[in-house]
Amino acid sequence: MNKNICFYMFFFLFFFMMLSFIFMIYFIMNKLVIFLEWELISFNSISIVMSILIDWMSLLFLMFVLLISSVVIYYSKSYMSAELNLFRFIILVMLFVFSMILLIISPNMISILLGWDGLGLVSYCLVIYYQNIKSYNAGMLTALSNRIGDVMILMVISWMLNYGSWNYIFYMYYVKNDLIMMIISFMIIMAAMTKSAQIPFSSWLPAAMAAPTPVSALVHSSTLVTVGVYLLIRFNILIMNTFFMKILLLLGMMTMFMAGISANYEFDLKKIIALSTLSQLGLMMSILSMGFSDLAFFHLLTHAMFKALLFMCAGVIIHMMNNIQDIRFMGGISVYLPLTCLCMNISNMSLCGIPFLAGFYSKDLILEMVSFSNLNMFVFFFFYISTGLTMYYTIRLLMYLMINEMNLMSIYNLYDEDYIMLKSMFVLLFMSLISGSFLSWVIFYYPYMIYLPMNLKMMVIYVSILGGLIGFLISNMEIYSVNKFMMTYNLSNFLCLMWFMPMLSTYGLNYYFLSFSYKLLKIIDMGWSELYSGQGMVIILKKYSIFYNIFQMNNLKIYLFSFVIWMMIIFMMFMNII
Helix, strand or coil, X not given: CCCCHHHHHHHHHHHHHHHHHHHHHHHHHHCCCEEEEEEEEEECCEEEEEEEEECHHHHHHHHHHHHHHHHHHHHHHHHCCXXXXXXXXXXXXXXXXXXXXXXXXCCEHHHHHHHHHHHHXXXXXXXXXXXXXXXXXXXXXXXXXXXXXXXXXHXXXXXXXXXXXXXXXXXXXXXXXXXXHHHHHHHHHHHHHHHCCCCCCCCHHHHHHHCCHXXXXXXXXCCHHHHHHHHHHHCHHHHCCCHHHHHHHHHHHHHHHHHHHHHHHCCEHHHHHHHHHHHHHHHHHHHHHCCCHHHHXXXXXXHHHHHHHHHHHHHHHHHHCCCCCEHHHCCCCCCCCHHHHHHHHHHHHHHHCCCCCHHHHHHHHHHHHHHHCCCCXXXXXXXXXXXXXXXXXHHHHHHHHHHCCCCCCCCCCCCCCCHHHHHHHHHHHHHHHXXXXXXHHHHCXXXXXXXXCHHHHCHHHHHHHHHHHHHHHHHHCCHXXXXXXXXXXXXXXXXXXHHHHHHHHHHHHHHHHHHHHHHHHHHHHXXXXXXXXXXXXXXXXXXXXXXXXXXXXXXXXXXXXXXXHHHHHHHHHHHHHC
């Protein structure tokens, strides 16, 4: 069973992916929306209802999630072949996918919470899958950061009682300027920021790289981190033109910029790709906060394809290198892993927005809409500098992995890839080439025609070429000149460590809060509260029962002794009265 579980799950998910693709085309052509309600319990005036919303958006996202998860499970057959508990791993991944499906098709806050919490719980189980201290720390950071978002969703559920229904899609348009809805929109934005790892909740996303690589491919492409963006796309009517949107724009840009800089200082292969995901999430959040929710959804889907492929290529490289993830010990792998390097180069170029690959269609459109919008120079420069930084760290990664000479510590048995991994990667390679063009026809009913001056129109190309050139030059420099370029040790330390966010979240938030709760446990729960409630009552009753047990022995001496004592007390009281 362990051997064939991957095949069974692959075919199961792939079949449903094809089904959702056919339905999605049908729904778009006929402009259909289906809203289903299934009454679970009806007791007096209380009815608990499970709601499902099926429209083109949920079906399209579902198709991408099912495609990536089916390919990742097929990939896991080879990658996790040494795993003794493969069945347990596949079941965890399937639970993760089902939580995501539940969240995608839910128009109801209660069922959204089920999927939301399911993702949080299963992601914790997957992050701590390799059971060591680093994994446990990363899992705890991930779980505690995401708990903030879970609490916000719970508070949204309680605030929505004011409207009498948790089906937010019915009344969202009519009450968008209501004070209670403003509070709800703030909580929704906070919840989305924790799941999509925006500043100041960014530190959990690179830490979650402790999970197995197939899980990273799934988490960072189409499931966990995209949930926040998807939720805001669904709530876009409610949160548009509010003050919170301006703050979200600022935080999204800062996340994009911070992740781009940190990726240039990082040497862990998986963390570089994780920071790249963080940068793209910042881009999605920024463009969403400017009012272009369709563009955010477009980039969400194209990004899912090439990012899953990028992680799978990284998994093959790590697999071949005997689990080394440091790019300084790699180099010249294009000779040994040509097909993996082909997939990796195309996914990297798609990430950079090289024309006519998947990423180009969404990224170019987003940057042109930024140029077209009525925004200040600060926003404009942040967007374009972050795009240049993307090119910068991508070229740096390619230089370290493929172009520079081999830097291996000892001789490894570098062999070409196995076919199970290659087949799964080629599916995503094909999608990374065509999904941008395909989605631009599917999502937009009419083509965006953006007329800009020549310099602004070519700005994306200029910035990409400049970023790539700087990345190439700095990767070729000697170590001393690199240090000179990085200016000071303190500045490079600040930029390398994600603006000290891991320290803030680990020590400032988690450590002090957890130690405070530990003190409360010791002082209150296990201290005076214990003494004057449960444990104290046990001790007192035990003493009294021992005391009364002596009396129940019918011992004459005890009765005589007690009689004498009582007589003495009465005599003394009598003497005092006289």
